[in-house]
Amino acid sequence: MISKFLSVIIFSLLLILLSFFGGNNSSVKVENKYLQIEFDDSLYSKIVSTIGNHKVVLSNYSAAEYLIVDGEEISKFYFKDSKSSQIENELGKGEEFVVIGLSKNNIQKQVSVSIYENFPTSVFYKVTYKNIGSNKVIVNKWVNNAYCIKTEEKQKPSFWSYQGATYEDRRDWVQPLKQGFEQENYMGMNASDYGGGTPIIDIWSRDVGIAIGLVETTPKLVKLPVRMKSEETGVDISVEFEKETALEPGQSYETFESFVNVHKGDYYATLKIFRGVMSKKGLAMKKFPKTSYEPIWCAWGYEREFKLNDVLGTLPEVKKLGFKWAVLDDGWQTAEGDWYLNPEKFPNGDSDMKAFVDKIHAAGLKAKLWWTPLAVDPGTDLIKEHPDMLLLNKNGSTRDITWWDSYYLCPAYNKTLTYTKNLINKIMSVWGFDGLKIDGQHLNGVPPCYNPKHNHAYPEESVEKLQEFWKMVYETAISINKDAVVEICPCGTNYSFYNLPYMNQPVASDPLSSWQIRLKGKTLKGLMGESLPYYGDHVELSDKMSDWASTVGIGGVIGTKFVWPVGVHKNKETGEISLTNEKEKEWKKWVIIYNENMLPKGTYLGELYDIGFDKPETHAVSKDGKMYYAFYAPEWDGNVELRGLDNKTYTVTDYVNNKKLGEVTGPISSLPVKFRQSLLIECEPLN
Numbered sequence: 001m002i003s004k005f006l007s008v009i010i011f012s013l014l015l016i017l018l019s020f021f022g023g024n025n026s027s028v029k030v031e032n033k034y035l036q037i038e039f040d041d042s043l044y045s046k047i048v049s050t051i052g053n054h055k056v057v058l059s060n061y062s063a064a065e066y067l068i069v070d071g072e073e074i075s076k077f078y079f080k081d082s083k084s085s086q087i088e089n090e091l092g093k094g095e096e097f098v099v100i101g102l103s104k105n106n107i108q109k110q111v112s113v114s115i116y117e118n119f120p121t122s123v124f125y126k127v128t129y130k131n132i133g134s135n136k137v138i139v140n141k142w143v144n145n146a147y148c149i150k151t152e153e154k155q156k157p158s159f160w161s162y163q164g165a166t167y168e169d170r171r172d173w174v175q176p177l178k179q180g181f182e183q184e185n186y187m188g189m190n191a192s193d194y195g196g197g198t199p200i201i202d203i204w205s206r207d208v209g210i211a212i213g214l215v216e217t218t219p220k221l222v223k224l225p226v227r228m229k230s231e232e233t234g235v236d237i238s239v240e241f242e243k244e245t246a247l248e249p250g251q252s253y254e255t256f257e258s259f260v261n262v263h264k265g266d267y268y269a270t271l272k273i274f275r276g277v278m279s280k281k282g283l284a285m286k287k288f289p290k291t292s293y294e295p296i297w298c299a300w301g302y303e304r305e306f307k308l309n310d311v312l313g314t315l316p317e318v319k320k321l322g323f324k325w326a327v328l329d330d331g332w333q334t335a336e337g338d339w340y341l342n343p344e345k346f347p348n349g350d351s352d353m354k355a356f357v358d359k360i361h362a363a364g365l366k367a368k369l370w371w372t373p374l375a376v377d378p379g380t381d382l383i384k385e386h387p388d389m390l391l392l393n394k395n396g397s398t399r400d401i402t403w404w405d406s407y408y409l410c411p412a413y414n415k416t417l418t419y420t421k422n423l424i425n426k427i428m429s430v431w432g433f434d435g436l437k438i439d440g441q442h443l444n445g446v447p448p449c450y451n452p453k454h455n456h457a458y459p460e461e462s463v464e465k466l467q468e469f470w471k472m473v474y475e476t477a478i479s480i481n482k483d484a485v486v487e488i489c490p491c492g493t494n495y496s497f498y499n500l501p502y503m504n505q506p507v508a509s510d511p512l513s514s515w516q517i518r519l520k521g522k523t524l525k526g527l528m529g530e531s532l533p534y535y536g537d538h539v540e541l542s543d544k545m546s547d548w549a550s551t552v553g554i555g556g557v558i559g560t561k562f563v564w565p566v567g568v569h570k571n572k573e574t575g576e577i578s579l580t581n582e583k584e585k586e587w588k589k590w591v592i593i594y595n596e597n598m599l600p601k602g603t604y605l606g607e608l609y610d611i612g613f614d615k616p617e618t619h620a621v622s623k624d625g626k627m628y629y630a631f632y633a634p635e636w637d638g639n640v641e642l643r644g645l646d647n648k649t650y651t652v653t654d655y656v657n658n659k660k661l662g663e664v665t666g667p668i669s670s671l672p673v674k675f676r677q678s679l680l681i682e683c684e685p686l687n
Helices: 004-021 268-280 308-321 350-362 381-385 414-430 466-480 497-502 514-528 548-553 581-597
Strands: 026-031 035-040 045-049 066-069 072-074 078-089 092-102 107-116 119-131 137-149 160-165 174-176 181-183 197-204 209-214 226-230 234-247 252-254 258-263 296-298 325-328 366-371 406-408 435-439 485-489 535-538 557-560 617-623 626-642 649-654 659-665 669-685
Touching: 026 078, 026 092, 035 078, 035 119, 045 258, 119 137, 119 268, 137 209, 137 258, 174 514, 197 234, 197 268, 209 234, 209 268, 258 268, 268 514, 296 308, 308 325, 308 350, 308 581, 350 366, 350 414, 366 414, 366 485, 414 435, 414 466, 435 466, 466 485, 466 497, 497 514, 514 535, 514 548, 514 617, 548 557, 548 581, 548 626, 548 669, 557 581, 659 669
Parallel strands: 296 325, 296 557, 325 366, 366 435, 435 485, 535 557
Antiparallel strands: 026 035, 035 045, 066 072, 066 137, 078 092, 092 107, 107 119, 119 252, 119 258, 137 234, 160 174, 160 197, 181 226, 197 209, 209 258, 226 234, 617 626, 626 669, 649 659, 649 669
16 A cells, blocks of 8 residues: 555656646736736647637637747747736836746747737737757747637638738738638738738637737738638638748847737727837828828829820819819830930920929819839839849849839839939929829839848848838928828738838729728728728729729728720720710719718728628718718618717718618617618718
């Protein structure tokens, strides 16, 4: 018989062994009103949402943060210590929790998790690894916030997603997930001239959502993969960074700062929080001038072969319809890079261009000029005289910009900045333009630059300093004209957040559908502000080339590229876009609706409706005490829910057709409606 004393010793040893080898007994719990993060004895962790006192386990215990060292995954770190402390920094007051563990090969892992009073649904991660062994190791890759997200939802799709990367096929930024889905979401170049993005992925079900991403103040070349093998296995997400780094004995290695956000509804809440965090870190949006809300006519309907008389002859019609801006598009220049005036169109050079702009002003319109910086054509004077300005690949070759058959200039090279600044001064001070239409998919992100003449501290300096290039462009334009509109159209790419503070008019940028116009509007309002002058691009790019409702209803700035009179010009891209008598009445009607309501100046309420799961698709804007709702569906016959009302009675009007629809009482009400494609309504309080 074993003595009682010996039994106690054996039991104690078993407890120690279980603790050392790691069960699922939590060693550390980080929690507040909205979430819980639990670390076990191997520093595996799980995340639980407690929003609304409804507990949802988002992930089971797993190796959420780990390394690949010398080709081997190092994911188990046996718990050694933990501590917590009160902190205060640019994000405000909060609490930091530190958990420390040690791997079998003597890599120490320290996970710092911070929660702030200002951002209670988010946690911020800093992970540091230290080589406390006696041998050098090679870190191949680190992974943060690796979770497998599951749901009990049986309806399909069970998940929707926002994914912030850029791809050449200009895919939707918001997508439902289905079996076999996989997207890498690399924040670098995913094609020769398509790259950059916003380092966030957000996955949500009807019950709850989770987002992960970076909160660094410059772009980093990370991946944020999303993979869904099946509905049963769930969705795998993570933040990953691959770069071989030697770690000598005693040296430490720190990952980029990442974050996790839990929420109800779609991704909009995450984008608002991200915007707030980055603003406090120094990347705040600028004020939007009144001019950025004014409707736009663009001469791109006449394409590159435009004739000045055709453009000038259209201006009276532009003015009569109520548009405020006239944009001269591609084709005024001899070549990208040189930016000389085309002598066939401007034989007297600067004086002819100035006279052209004066005529736009005389017609009562503001003038904006198309331009694609950071691009230079082969054979231009700029390349011959300043080849040192080129961005070069690792093998010394130039980097192609496919659309214009051009090459990249390096945005982190001082001569590029000086050349660009001088050109802006000419465009705005000499020629007299009031704004810039900056265009090109290559503008969103650039590849690393290996040009030895640039003396970069590291090749990725070009990637990280692109935002400084845009800051120079914006500040130069505003210094010349405080009401200048700086529009950047990155041609279907998912905007890089780091560029957004240096424009005051983002655009749907060549949308492939009306759905893209709406989802891009919601995304950009989340990232830039609820009263954003988001430009829905030419209406001719929407469904049926005439879907004004998708821009107006979400609070977007309207625009068109019609040609006039009928039969003068047939657009090679879209065919006949002449302003017929029928179109003129319809275009005029929508300009009046837009100008009377001016919804972009209202407050877009992106958290009221889930763009994925709520049917019909619904958007809401609050302005001057009224609520505006926009509903979209191929066909709808049934009730719609009106959220966000005050505890008042409202009259409801279909403001497109000037038709009374009855009365409703807040704070939430339903309304029976029947429509095809769209229905836009106004709710006005009775008193």
